[in-house]
Structure formats: C-alpha cells, structure tokens
Amino acid sequence: MTTMTCKKEDTTNCFVFEGKMALPNQYFVGRLGSKFIIALRDKKKIMGLKCPKCKKTFVPPREYCHFCQTKIDENWVELGNEGVLVNYAVVRYLGKHLPRKVPYILGQIKLKGADTPLTHIVEGVDIKDVRIGMKLKAVFAPKTTNTLLDLDHFEPV
C-alpha cells in the first residue's frame, strides 16, 4: 500500500470549484397580503389595517396588532395615495436583483392615515435634493406583476 503525505500547508492540490445553487420557490402572500396587492393592482389604492383598541393603522397589513395582539384582519381602511418622506437611503451597490439602476433612492413614506411607514422607491427628484419631510404621491404601474411593485414608485407632489 503506497502512502502519500499531505500537510495542511501544502496547497498544491487545492482548487476552487464553480457551482450553482438553484432555489425555485413560490411564496404564498396569504389572504391579507393578496387583498393588499389586489387593491394596488386593480383599484390603484393603498389599504391598511386599523386596530380598534390602539387606534393604530398598519401598512403593509398584518393579521394582529403589533402592540396589543388584537386580531385586526377585518378592519381595512383606505389610506391616501399621498404621504411624507420620513426616512431614506441611497442604494449604490450593484446587484442584478435590484429593481432600479443604481444609484436610486429607497424611502420610507408615511401615508396619510397610516402609523407605520411604507418602504418604497422614490423617483423624480435628484439625489442631492431629497429631504426628510418631502411631500410624495404614489404612482401605479401600468403593467402589473402581482407584487408590491404594482405600486411603481413615489414622486414629489
């Protein structure tokens, strides 16, 4: 039996193998999520859910109130399509999954009537001119994909 020796430091035979990992999946948006997206897609409206106890309105919708755990899935409210920018970040890194060409603005918009901000793309304004407190309005997508991007972006009023 011939023996060969290989020490940890000996890297002659080490190499890197290129491979691919495949991740096919389907995500069930759920009853509530579906209602939300269908409202964006068909009615061009943004809907939220209100907790009758805490009087807080959540968007995107969730089944239970975050604060008091009451079930709120029937209390749909129509939020306006306008709101105020409360936070933003400029996306600059490259990635083929990104919805826009970099650099672009990802903002958090507090819609009229909502207590939670909605994260979405902000367009129509130069990066150097973006300001917290800017008034923005929703623009809906002409071609819909059954995702959040049926609301295409927000832009200054």
Next chain:
Amino acid sequence: MAEFYGTTVADIFNTMPKRFKPEEAKEEDIAIGYECKGEGKWKVTIKHGTIKVEEVKGDLKGCATTIHAADAETFIGTTLGKIQAMDALTTGKLRVVGDVKLLMTLLPKIFVQYTVPEKKSSVVAKDIISTITERFRPDKAAGVDMKVGYDLAGEGGGKWTIVIKDGKCAVKEGLAKDLTVKMTMPAEIYVGMMLGTISGESAFTSGQVKLDGDMMAAGATSRFFNKFVDPNAQASEAEELITIKVTNSINCRFATGTAYGMWFKGLKEKKFLANVCPKCGRTQITPREICAFCRVRCNEFAELGPKGTITAADVVYFASPDPLTGAVRETPYAMCWILLDNASPQEAFCFDIKREDLPKMKVGARVRPVWAKETKGTFTDLLYFELDK
C-alpha cells in the same frame, strides 16, 4: 353518470379535444387508456398533434399506459386538484400501469387544465367585444396597422371589425372590405377562447375557427389586448390568492481544501485516494481532514482499489428532478455501495453502476471503475462502475 365537485367523468372526456394543445403534442405518438370503476373506459390516442377520444366497451387494447381510478370521486377529484394525486397514488385509489411520469409531465403539458363548467356564464361574445377598446395596449401595438374582422355565428354573436392604427383602436360594426384577416367561428367558441376554457390552437386545428387572410396577424392580435376578465365570475369566484413564483440561482464557489484536493488529483490519475487515520487506521473515502472518531488529523493517503466488492445496492425507479433544470434522470438506474480493495471494513464508497449491468448486479459481485477518456480532476472523471467479469 355520478356527479362530484359539480361535474361528471364524461364531461372531462367530452371536453378533452377542446382542451387539447396540438402544438405541445407534435412529437407524441401514444395511446393512453383510462378506466374509472363504475363509470367506464376511454382510450385517448394522440398522434403527432391530433387527438382521438373514444369510449371503449371491452378491454383497453394497445395502450402503452393505463390510468385506473377506483371511483368517479377519485378521478374527478384528482383531475380538478381537489384530491392530491400523490395521496391517491399512495393509497392505490389511483393506479398507473406503465409510465407514472406521464401523469405528471405529459398530460399537464398537452391539455388545458379542466375546470368545472360555469353554471351558465352569462357572458356572450357581444359583451367581450364591447370591452376591446378599454383593454387595448397602445404600447404593445406601436407601428401596427391592421383591420381584424370577427364573424361570430349564433346567439350573442355578430360581425365586427377591429381597426388598429397609429396607436389607437376602434371597433366598428360589420366587416370592412379591406380586412387584414377575417376570423369566422361560432360565438360560443370565441367566448371559450377568451375565457381560457378552450385552447385556441385546438379550435383552429379542428376547423372550428376559419381564417381568411394574414395568419400571422391573427396570431398577433392577442398581444395587443389585456386579458378579458369575466365580471360575473369575479363576484362568485373564491377570493384570489396570490402566489409569487421565482427561481433564483446563486453562483457559488467552493474551495476543496487539501484533503479533497488530493482526492481530485487522484481521480485525474485514475486512482482512488483515501486518507488514513493514524490512530484507528480507517481509510476515509472520500477523504476528510479529520477522523471524527479519534479527532486527529489524517495526513497520510493510501490508494484503494481500483476494484471492489458490492456490499449494498439501490435500484432507483423514481428520480427527483434537478431543481435548476427540471431534468429527470432516466430510470431505472442503480447506485451501489462498494468496498474497494484495501479499504477498511466499514468504509464503503457509493457510486453509479453501469446501466447495462443492472440486471446482473448483486451483493458480493466484483466491480471495476470506468473512467472518462480524458480525466481532468473533477467528479466527471469517474463515469461509473461495471461488473468485473
């Protein structure tokens, strides 16, 4: 005929020709037999894009594959997806003699999914035509100039011309003289095509739809309009549940390290290199840096085989599809556990065995490796093992 889920077994077969997609079955030449206990037998013959469905009184002859349902409920339920086909196959209520894969791959490809016929959808052709202008997509019809005529016979039908020009669309009653293409069909066929319950190709191939003029233009029109949605159906339909489908594939890079690196070096030289534990002496194949029992590094390598003995064998009849490509390995194929010569007694090595040797393969048989013509130091260097005669 028993009725389940709002329909009958006979309706599923009666609608088969309409739901058939000839363009998906151009290569097929197959006869499938169906037997539903208590309901009857049918033979479906598909030959290069044509279909024949006939009820059979005696035996199902000449069918490469036959599908047997224990009762009407099982047959209708699995067709509609109300009953999981896998569950029915498991309990034996649904049985396939022949090619099981047929059920899951070919049939969904060549047929429009069967749906329970609407209890009188009140939508008629006239209603659908009236929504044409609002469904028009000017962005898709840029530069298009055509006049499409519809001659729909029967109740709710009529004659119309759809004029598309300069990014605008108009619907005029009657058929214009200078039509680009004229489509003649029964009004109810038009409705079925628009609602998606009838395959357009099938209707054309079977002669129910007649085309006069530019065939390509006829095929292109659907692109210029959004899909028609039956407003009545929406009211009674179950709430729409959205599913977002996506296939991500991530590029990865894997480093071999020294132990695996040696293994691949060995493959390049058509050798099996295992590393040996200095304490317990076991020959680890494929090599790992550490012997997990003794928790020491294994730096010494030994050459095993090349021949070996089969210690266990698996004949695979059902292969899982590749998640990225959906490709399925041809079955049956066999995997063997092989104790290579000079390996320590617990260290078997698992690999494919030559397809042709499957019938003669058994525990205790001697095997030898078959290498690729050109070995590069990757896992494709070892093709399979074959019986050592």
Next chain:
Amino acid sequence: MKKQSEKPAKAHKKNRNVAIVGIGMTSLSSHKEDQNQPEMIHEAVRAALADAKMTLDDIDCVVHGNMELFEMQYQPDMWHVLGSGAYGKDEYRITTGGTVGATMVCAADNLVASGLYDTVLAIGFEKLQEGNTTGGITNMADPLWFRNIQTGALTGTTAAMMIDEFGAERAKKAAMKYRILMDKHAMLNERAHRRFGLEYDQAEDLMKTSPQLVGELRLIHMCSQSDGACAMIFTHEKRAKKVCKKPVWIRDHITVHREENMSNLYAFEKPEMTHHYAARKLFERNGIKDPVKYFDVFEMYDPSAWWGLDWSREFLQLKGDEHLRLLEDGEFDLDGKLPLNPSGGVIASNPIGATAMLRPAFAALQIRGDAGGCQIKKPVKHALASGFGGTLWTVLMMLEKDLDW
C-alpha cells in the same frame, strides 16, 4: 427473590428541572395558500400561549427553526418577528436538518435549565409548498462530490437488508403491517395530516401494486410533505408548578450526529447506528435496563415504514426478530405493551422543521391525557421521543409525568 427496586439510578444532573407548559399546533395540510409564513407561525404561537395561559410578555426568549433554505428563504426568523412575537426579545435560530424540531426542544431545555432564561418559546415550522424539497436536499449535499449523485432522501438499502435477514415474505408483510398500523393511529388523531383509512386486508394488494421508488421502498411506505407549525413553551420547575396544572418534565436528552455522508454507511460491516448509540447511552445513565417495559409510549421519527421498523430494534436495544414479534403480536398498537406513534408518526404528518418537535409534543400530550382520539387508555407516565435528520442523526429524549427520578 430479592425485589428489584423500581426507582432507576440518578439521571444526568441538571441545574434546575424544566417542564413543557404549553403546546400549540396549526392544522397540517398541503394547502396553505391563504396564509403566509409569519401568519402560520403566529397561529401556532397563539395556540401555545392559550394552552399555557400566558401572554407574549411572559416569554423571555424565542427559539426559532426549520430546515434552512427549504422554502428558499434565508434567515426567515428575521421577518417572522411579525408572527413569532420575538420583537424586543432574545432569539436563537437553530437549523440542524431534520432533527431541528427535537434539537430546539433540547436547546430550550438547556436554556431554561442553565438559568439563562426563565421561559422559552420554541417554534418549528415548514411551508414546503412554497419551496422545493429536492432543491433543499440537493443544496445540502456536499457540493464537491455528492451533490450530483444523490437522490434526495430515498434509499431502499434498509428494505434489502431486512429482506436478507428475515426473508422477503415476513419482512414485506411486517413493513406493510407497520404502515397500516401508522395509518390506523392517524385515523384516530384529529391533528394528523394524511389519514387514508387503510385496512389490513389491503396489505397484500398494496405490497404488489404501490409504485416502487427505490428498490423495495414503495410509495405507500414513504412519508410525504406537509405545511404546518408547532410551538412549545418551557419554563423552570418553580414557575411550572405555580402556573401549570399538567406540566410535562424533560428528564434527559441526547444528540448523536455522524460526520460522513450516506455514501459510507452500507459496507458489509456497519458502524453502530446513532439510534442504538443514543439509546444505549441515554438508558445507561438513567438506569433503564428494559426500555420496552419502562416506557408507556414511544413517538419515533419514522420517515418510512422500513426505517421505522428497523430502528425500533435499534432504539429499544432488541436483538434478532424481537421487534418484528412485538409488531406481529400487536404490542405496538394503542393498547399494546409499548404503543408506537399513536399520533400516526411522520408517515402521516411531516412539516419537516416541525416534525421532530411534534414527536415530543405528541408524547407530552399523551402524558397529559390531552391527545384526543388517539389517547392511550392506560396511564402514561414515561415517554420516549426521537428526532432524525441528515445522514442518520439522532436526537432522543425522555419525558416524565412526575419528578420522580
């Protein structure tokens, strides 16, 4: 004759004892399109909290787990905060393959016993309809060598070995009887997923006609996939005795993993199976000499009828055909000496990330007398539950009705 003392020797010493005080499950099915993942988890969490008569404020720490990437989502615990109640709390994410549900129970036990936390909520789930199981398993395999050969979780070697040892007729009959027994148990369990209503007189027919998957492993023998979630709440002895009428005590647990891949497991000489090793060590240190006698129920993780049957011999430290005889004599039935998987086992319900947690969960329900239609009539005081994963890894744990060791 000197009477042997009933009390087993002292177990593994813990800092303080831990009890299961709340158990919650969602329904298990293959159609959960109307719920997204956080909503599904929340259903189980609410059920567990209601069972324990607690609120989220009582929970100090959340342990979250499933089969990583099986839904093709990374670190789902992050956005599950909407449903898990982990907002503002410590959270541990655990992914150990198929054993993850049981491993979470062990982790929760360790976290509470150690004194780090007082009350821990463990959540296991899987939404396989959203992912791709084959993709998940393929992506777990060794990328350099095994990924291109392996066939997922299916192997017929155990069937071949049992046929070799006991003869084709007896082995196949036993595997079929096991399968039908599991279905009979599932039919009694309202919470089980797949309940086919199989009868023993179908055995002959099914043995021949069920489509073969690999070797003698047929479709009928194999577990399937389910969607669902399970949540359990653990707390320490002092609190458990105060707030819970029927606490179920975790006596001991052991985890045994092996490092090699399936490739190495079937030479002529086989290594000691992790099941055997785990049971041997666990029983030794708890002074249990006759497990069939000691335990009142065994919830075993049985991915297929062949494996379930083979492993019953390993776990119960039996020899020869003792396990076949127990099966044939009806001792694994609900009213037998050692009821096996009264819940129907994994073959009936398999939401992978939760499956290994369902085993101790159902065992605990048996101890509490809350198992519903599949409740064992005799009093259940000592339960054994196992988890399985990866290349035959084992988690084994003992649950007790009373603190009597």
